[in-house]
Amino acid sequence: MLEPTGPLPPEIYWRRRVFAIGILVVALALVIWLVVMVVRGGGSPGDAKVAASSSTSSVKKSGDAPKSSISADAPKPSVTPAASPAPVAAGQCPDQSLAVKVTVEQPTYKAGEQPVFGIVITNISSVTCSRDVGSGLQQISVYTLDGTRKLWSSTDCYPDGQPDVRNLNRGEQAAFQVTWSGSTSQPNCAGERVPVPPGAYSVVAQLGSVRSAAEPFNIA
Template identity: 40%
Template sequence: MPARDRGVPRRRGQWPPTSVLSVLHPVGPLPAAVYWRRRLLVLVLLLAVLGGAGWLGVSLLGGSDGDAAAAEATATTTTAQPPALDRVVPSLASVRTPTPPPTEAPEPAEPSAPEQEAGAPCGDDVVALEVRTPGSVPAGSQPVLELVVTNTSDVPCTRVLDEELQEIVLLDAAGTRLWGSNDCFPEQSDDTRTLAPGEQVVFPLTWGGLTSEPTCSAERVPVGPGQYVLRARLDTKTSPDAALEVT
């Protein structure tokens, strides 16, 4: 037997090296049961910590998956099921509102003519101007034309009827001016009259049947057969066209 087994006493605190046998069979100053209880307590605590950590991880993973599934189910239910109000009240798109009948736009009112003041100058709006013709005349003849001025207002008014303010012109079908009463024989007068309501003043004028232009310098020739119009003027007032046929 070696020398260390010959009853040589060991010093306190000196123990043989740790081995598997020493762990399984603890040796110390205390009874072996004490060491076993300590090891068992440490093992239980270690298992409890590991078990608690595992349970917590599983709970967290399971809770996240459950919340996601619940949220997805809620969203699916919300999408699939219409709101309670839509199930009770019909959609506005399905409700037909009656179309109002079209309303006719009111016709614009005709502008009223300014009221003529009695004794004041006759405005163009109350003066009617007209050219009277024979209707049809032979070519080369000298027909008599008439310029007619009428007061259409309900009160008497004054109007300057000077001869230099009066004119009758002849136009062909294309609107070309062929003759004017003031081209070659202009006349002047001082003629201001008070026209009673509805009164007419007639000024006769003889046309020589020839062409003319404002300077009366061009050669004057007879107007050939055809359809023509006559138009009168009294200062700033003009008349409607009157037809004249030359045969």
């Protein structure tokens, strides 16, 4: 069956067979080459994309990790509560920041009764200040009605009273009462003390250099 038959010489048939086989081998080799090229060409871009995507994903993940770490480790700002302001000590009340007023409990007393005087000290300044308004610094004096002769003073016999420091806000008042025995007095409680006779008198209150207006009253 391999032996060529026909009218032509056998060499011709063998040549034809060899040529056909050669063409078949070349065609087969060409097909194999094309398949290999297609496989290589299609696989390379895909692999490159996958590799690039993989690399980008890795970079992103590695880049995100430090952010998470920084956020976790970053110290939170601490809020320090504001310190409450320290109270400011009130300054000394100067004389010009004070007003002094004296009152008489009743306009007329009977002989032998003890008149009661009221003293009101007011802070007339615009700020809070402090002042010692103790009895040793208050001076209440009784005069004749015309004011020419002093008959009695609260500091004549009791010059050293108890201190009484007050913090006075603007417009605040400090009020006191003094009872007079109705007898005369002299500085250092010298001389004899005698009851004043019936008549018209006036009383004045003073703190430092601040004097009140005279307030009249009567002893019947």
